[in-house]
Amino acid sequence: MRIGMVCPYSFDVPGGVQFHVRDLAEVFIAQGHDVSVLAPADEDADVPPYLVSCGKAVPVRYNGSVARLTFGPVTSARVTRWLENGSFDVVHLHEPVTPSVSLMALWAAEEPVVATFHTSTVRSRAMHAANPLLRPSLEKIRARISVSEDAAATVRRHLGGDTYIIPNGVHVDRFAQAPTRADWVGTAERPTLAFLGRVDEPRKGLGVLLRALPSVLDARPGTRLLVAGPGDATELLRRADPRAAAATEVLGAVSDTDKQSLLRSVDVYVAPHLGGESFGIVLVEAMAACAPVLASDLPAFVRVLDDGRTGVLHEAGSSASLAAALVDLLADEDRRNALRRAGSERARIFDWRPVSRQVMAVYETVLAGAHAELADAPRGLWGRIVRNVPGGGA
């Protein structure tokens, strides 16, 4: 099958949507499908061969963080050319209402369109304002997928209607079989905690964790916090309690293999996020790597952790609640081992094998509908003129 995927965010910058698109594309390529991904990327960036760049991305504040998006007439022309050259059977757009290249592709596409909604962030004003403008384009989408219950609720609230939920995927085996690294493995004296994510983004919650750390150090003086993720942490550490800062080791941005090893090695993976998460893929990765998970009680996290059965939850934003849960968990090895087992079992349903099978089933369902429809599509000059209205498509 010839599949065209569109990712609105810059491909050379790490991010949940980008990783999802990359993994899905690679899984389908490995299965023998023809996949082309259209996304913003810098000209000189090191990009995979299936990626077609639609131009350089501009940093814009969007969805609570700085997103790198593209827009404008040059991009628009490139989108049209990509669609023309690709002759895709199906076009799969990610985040179709983000003001970037996905929206342009939706506008221009004449192929059957599948769309995946990732975000759960409330953006009511923007979505409602754009609604009359977007409606006719959105009607072109034949199948709407949400990655989680929360993303589905956002779609229902702002655009109306149902979506089919297919979770984000993880290469479970890569995490389960990753080697541990001696200097990251905790001991009874010196247990290790892992934090993953942009360190300078407040909603990832590193600040909460640093405030919780002194109480943890009171109970377990040797505790080490390993922080992996892009961004500058110096300011945050300077303002933090000096003991917490001393117990923190900043690893910076890590490679995929290092991330896998880190999660395999540590005693607890901590996810103190404050909000804006619609899925929590890192939690699944941690479970796949058999790391006990301690996460804030965001609705998405509660769901990924199977209502708290495969991880420990703490009150989001409360460092006291986080500290108490951490101290308990570090003291209870049996509990940690039980969580490792439950987590690795849970992670399996998020493996790319079943997940990609479901996405392929969506493509096939959509194609079956499109073929049935093609049989009696009206033709004629006037029909074509009317049909080629911008945003209306055919």
Add this chain to the structure above:
Amino acid sequence: MLDIDVLQVATFLVIVVIGVAWYLSYSAARLDRLHAKVEGAMSALDAQLVRRAEATLELANSGALDPATALLLADAATESIERTTEHPLAEDLLDGQHFGGREETEAVLTEILAVTLTDDVVARLLAQDDELVADSLDRIAASALRVRMARRFHNDAVREVRRVRQKRVVRWFRLAGHAALPARVEFDDALPPALAR
């Protein structure tokens, strides 16, 4: 003086008429496209239901099941196939926009699949190492999953059609013509838990 006014007014009127005509055509085409989408989605749903029933019948006739289970499955599957072969889609004047009251039949098949294909039974069937049985189980699972998807996509398309048909311009100018108002298709389409994986 009067001449210019008449010309201006005439030009203005022509522009307005062209504008209105374009907007009406555009709205009609948009609605037509939405109707076509519903029709396509319905036909995809129909095709998967047929596949589900055929695979079920195959499993029932494989001889791998006890006669009571086989009869239950065969009965529900045959009922479903008979209802589709009545061609409610091809013949009906509503142009593929309705389901022909098959909800009950399909819900029954869903229910029978759920009660017969328990974890235990599926494990035993797979243990027989019979390629035909494993294949029909696979096809039941695949088509049941696609039924779920197709029904949701169909209902979403129905929602869009109904919204556009509520618009004043569509009602006043009867842009929908004689096309029936499509309705949501509601029936229990849960996958047998043992096949959900």
